[in-house]
Amino acid sequence: MIPVTDTIQLADDELSEQFVRSSGPGGQNVNKVATTVILRFDVASSPSLADDVKERLRGLAGRRIDQDDVLQIRSGRFRTRERNRVDARERLVELIRRAAVPPKLRKKRRGESRPARARRLDEKRRQGLKKDLRGPIVD
Numbered sequence: 001m002i003p004v005t006d007t008i009q010l011a012d013d014e015l016s017e018q019f020v021r022s023s024g025p026g027g028q029n030v031n032k033v034a035t036t037v038i039l040r041f042d043v044a045s046s047p048s049l050a051d052d053v054k055e056r057l058r059g060l061a062g063r064r065i066d067q068d069d070v071l072q073i074r075s076g077r078f079r080t081r082e083r084n085r086v087d088a089r090e091r092l093v094e095l096i097r098r099a100a101v102p103p104k105l106r107k108k109r110r111g112e113s114r115p116a117r118a119r120r121l122d123e124k125r126r127q128g129l130k131k132d133l134r135g136p137i138v139d
Contacts, residue, residue: 002089004096010048015092016040017085022076036076039088044069049096057099071095 002010019034043054043065058065065071073095075088112120 002093004048004093005100008048008053008096008100010041010046010093010096014041014046014048015089017088019081022079033081035079035081035084036074037081037084037088039073039075039085039092041071041073041092042069043071052102053096053099056103057096060095060099 002012002015004010016039018038018040020036020038021031021034022036043049043057043061046054049057057071058069061071064073071092073088073091075084075091077087078084
């Protein structure tokens with residue numbers, strides 16, 4: 001089990017990993033050892049996530065989620081397979097943590113009263129006249 005929040009834990013069987021050869025530094029091993037990890041997480045069929053969290057996760061994932069609702073995280077920053085594996089899992093957990101936070105509800109405010117609007121517009125008019133006086137003097 002992978003702990004995400006106090007209420008969300010991912011089972012190991014919900015994730016699938018594939019290892020591919022990395023680009024970038026690696027010396028002689030770069031063409032022999034598959035160290036980059038592609039972590040896949042099926043958002044739609046995950047029993048660990050509530051529907052609202054899934055919806056927010058889809059929005060946060062952007063292009064990393066495909067048409068089959070599978071989230072893919074690719075990690076090849078490190079030279080070892082294990083560090084890339086840990087990095088991909090940490091990035092998935094962080095993404096789910098961000099999706100687990102519900103958005104703040106917007107509070108509707110009361111509109112401006114009629115006298116307040118009149119004062120604001122009057123002040124705007126005065127300010128505009130003051131700035132008009134700063135212009136060039138025309139004979």
